[in-house]
Amino acid sequence: MNNTKKLSLVALCISTILMGGCGDAETTIIEREPIVETPPTDGGDSGSTPPSNDFLIESMGRLAVTSSESNTVSLIDLDDSTLLDTFTLNHDGSRVYASPSYRYAVVTARNDDMVEFIDGGLWREDHVDHLHDYEQAPQMSDYTLSSSRPTHFVTHDGQSAIFYDGDAETGIPASVHVISDLDITNENDSPASLIYTVNMHGVAEPRGEFLLSTIRRDDAESTSGNTILPDQVGVYHLHDGEYELEKTLETACPDLHGAAQNHDFVLFGCGDGVLVAHEHDGEYESSKIENIDEIAGLRIGSLYSHHDAEVFIGIASNRATGEVFVLNIDPEAGAMEVLDWQAQEGVSPISYAFSYDGNHALVLDNLGGLTILSAHLHDGVNELEFEGRVQLSDEDLSAMPDGHSFNMSVAQNGDYVFVSDPIAQHVLMVHIEDMEIEGDIELDFVPATVTWLGIKDEDH
């Protein structure tokens, strides 16, 4: 019995072999989307060109422009001002940011708990012995991140922190994702994350393997007037893909809203001043720059900075009067003062930015004036001073419909800022240092926001 079973096994083997005959080979080849690389435009005489530049691409970059009329993002090639592609967004009320290394447009849909990505198509890879640039058609990425109410999106030094506020009604706590462009490219399903136990309207600042992120205490303990706002800052450290609380900064920060950082300092806006966190021998220390008298009773709710700039811009608005104070904050000196940007009567600032190299600060106002400031040292305090103003629109701006405004985005590969004008339906390219309008991109839709994408100049 057993023997016959064994024999039949042998027979089966032999017959298999005979049927297999002389062996078989089958090849299936499917062609996929090709990779298109555009070599440098200055090429030609390779003999005198360092080969290391063979793979670099000279490009102004691209601009992601959202429309006020439809729920779309248009990608514009800044080299020839052509429209590359238009993407319809899945969710209303989305906001668009640039990804940590400016390759992707990051689309956050707060009400739909969704973060999506559009590949701008221009990026750089470090191939160790040379830098390799790529230029491809923009495309929607399959990658999405999802958590409750993505709100604040903060980028610093190749990392972005997405703060999800969570939702008290559904009991979903706040959380943070910290991503780099590589996470987006690799569609990393489990990016570095921090998950709280309560919801809050908070903000997180990524700093290498550290994350300075807000903490909401029990309502009984909280010093915040509005307890959905956190009042403390924690220093979190990344372990196995998750951030763990290493230290809670001593200085409290009631009604915390808004944050920014430069190479040394991380600032958080508080009801009574600005919390300054500073790394010292691997330990974070905190202090407070008290609000000055001019903004007594107000809160600095927004902060702007640049990695290489010494000065932060703080914004405090008086909700009752609509007055907006622009403040000059030097954390090193512990100084805060009102920034005189030589505002004209009846003009209010709407948008703030630093140029790609951090040498200039920009204030865009509601009448289409772009004020250019630069930092100078006065009595040991870095102060931004008025350099000049470029008037971008001469139309009757009282006709500006509700919900529309000028918007700007700074290029990261040159001294340019792009300003969208919803009335003239165009985007102006302004050279910051020269204070001149150097380009005009006509649009066939009303622009809402602009976001620059492309290959960042790594020297800045």
Added chain:
Amino acid sequence: MRKLSKVASLVLATLSSCTLAQSLEGLVLDANGNPLANANVEIHGSNQSTVTDSAGRFLFENLKAGNTEIHIRAAGHAHLHQDVNLTDAGLSNLKFALSRSPIEVIDIVSTPLHMSSMESSIPISVLSGEALRRQQSATLGDSLEKLTGVHTNFHAKVSSTPIIRGLSGPRVLIAQNGLDVSDVSRVGPDHAVASEASTATQIEVLRGPATLFYGSGAIGGVVNIVDTRVPQSNETKGEWLLETSSVDEQQLASFNITTGLDKFAVYADGFYRKSDDYEVPVMAELDVHDHEHESEDEHGSENKDFFVENSVEESYGFTLGGSYLLNNGFIGASVEQFNREYGIPGHSHGDEEGHDHDDEHSDDEHSEEHSEEVFADMQQTRAQILGEFTFEHPIIKEINLRAGYTDYEHAEIEHGSVGTVFANETYEFRLDALHQTFKDWRGGLSFRYKKSDVEAQGSEAFTPPSSTEMLGVALLEERHFGDILLQLGARIERVTMKANDVMLPMLDADSHDEESDDDHDHEHDHGDEQEITRVFSADHEFTPVTLSVGGVWDFAKGYNLGLSVSRSERAPSASELLSFGPHIGTRTYEVGALFALSEETSEIGLTDSVIDLETASNIDLTLRKTEGDIGFILNLFYNSVDNYYYQIDTGLFADDGHDHGSDEHDGHDHSSHDHDDHDHDSDSQDDEHAGELLVFLFKTDDVILHGFEAQVAWQASSHFKASLFTDYVRARLKDGGDLPRTPPLRFGTQFSYQNESISAHLDITRYQSQDRIAEFETQTDAYTLVDASIAYDLPILNNSVTAYLKGNNLTDTEARVHTSFLKDIAPRPGRNISVGIRGYF
């Protein structure tokens, strides 16, 4: 359900192996009737073995009655297999006489059926014991090169792989304890084999097709490195060695130890080796390019010492293993960590090297000295589970189980940063099930599954990431018909290979053809043109089949004649099919067989040809004299390989993908170049080709390899032995032309003297010149190597400590290895003296 009952019956069989107390006592004698001490006596099919005492006596107790096969082996003697019928009363005073054999007979463990160099239909070589310690070197190919029929592809001492009968690379499988070594040494000569000879106990070589046992990758042969990392006995034994060498200031320390208690056995080994750039008798570079090799000029003018730049090596590794010993076998596991860092000579990229080598080679700190050089940093973790069980079961007699996991990575570090990373992650499972002798047939089935994920990332990632799965089943049977042993084998396997990112770039290649004036206009003048890289996903499925028939005829006492006829098929490897990129190890731009060069447009596109299996039809004839004062083994082989994958020179040049910062990089004037004289080995280093590589394309053709091997040994007296050997292979295309890097005719002699405490050897090996060359090759001159060694057993610790002195290349001759990719820039080391001490316990 049936499966379960089978398992249950296996378990029962294990438990029921009853122990009846029968004893077996005997005496082992040599041919002159003198008792033989230290002969190993084994009861076949059990794990019982013993060693004879000084009077040649041995004793087994607790054997079961019935037909018992006794296997006796002793150094310098032929093996003896004898069946005895053990009665219930036991047996005593049995006498076994062993015949002398001047050719050492060593059983191999790499095949499911019992085989040795003297007793099988296919040719086998084994290196073990003292000979292994004498011939071991830093790399596997160099360790084995004195075996008949085996050459090395000598790669400047930092890496080498064995060439068996002219075949190497993806045709020779390297195994560790029967499981694939799973490195990336099969795809590049500068990739070292991730295994160490100094801790091995024996290295087995199957010459000729061994796909029957090992599958597709073994169409040219198998090298199996054996150690006892999963110990089969708890007897305490081990060895240690310390050695230093002059030619490269090498220092080597190694040990291995097996011990245990009761049912448990444990094993540990470790080694450390460090060597500097090695000295050569002449300038390393064959062609004189003074401007490129300033450093050697400096050495030349100062002290007449020449070195092969960047041939340093440092490696260390350790293995831990343990096993549980059963009455009917053992099972155990082991883990090995292997690290190796070595320079890659000839891995210079254009001109950027060779400007700042004002270093003194006597300095030790290579890490600083060579920070500008190209290094490989290799790491491998290997886990193995091995088990062998014998059964009383009516069908199943023996099960051998082998499973392995290997995680391999090596980074090529160029100018202080990681250039290319190669990784190979492999899972493997092998099960050999041997049946009880059935109508005098012995044999069984062998199953094997292997999954490898191989990827390379970086500037030299010439092959896209691929995943290969192999599932094979083989049937092996043998039976004695009178004086003839018939061996039959068949194997079928399924090989699937998936690669999702097969790249076909627009090859920036030019032909250097004088007639075409425009070849440089398109080359670097990209303008605004876009470069398009086509991307493919490629799925391959192969079903290679191997059929083999062999016989050994003991036509007269002490003689046998072996004949083996086989037909083997091989699935091409990922690198042979999918490559597209610069491979600095071979200094060529490699393009796989999935692509072809269009005659009309001179562009490379997808091939129209069918990707097919490589098929080898092989005949082996072996004549042996196994006993007496003179022994010999003569082999003739004829191997006709259809659809042989090999590379041809396209005459095109392509960018090597590296950054050449040098100012001299202006040489795009190829107008003076004469393509016909082109020798890529040296010319691709020329200034005019700096940063460019010849494009080599894989294609298939029918080839024939044939040749012979011969070994004769004469035991002149009990102390003196002389032996001669020779080997030759001719590798040619059926339609005319020769294959590249084919070993030349070689012959040599060894004289040895051995008494109780001294062992001395003198080896003289002649490598003839090779003038049967491929189109792009150059001839290689003949040379003669003289090696000698003497070992003295120190009169301490029961003579178990040996001091030795070795000399290699005593005449300090210039020896360039035809089979080496670096033959023109890295000759063999000059005169070397090694001293060492080793011990056994």
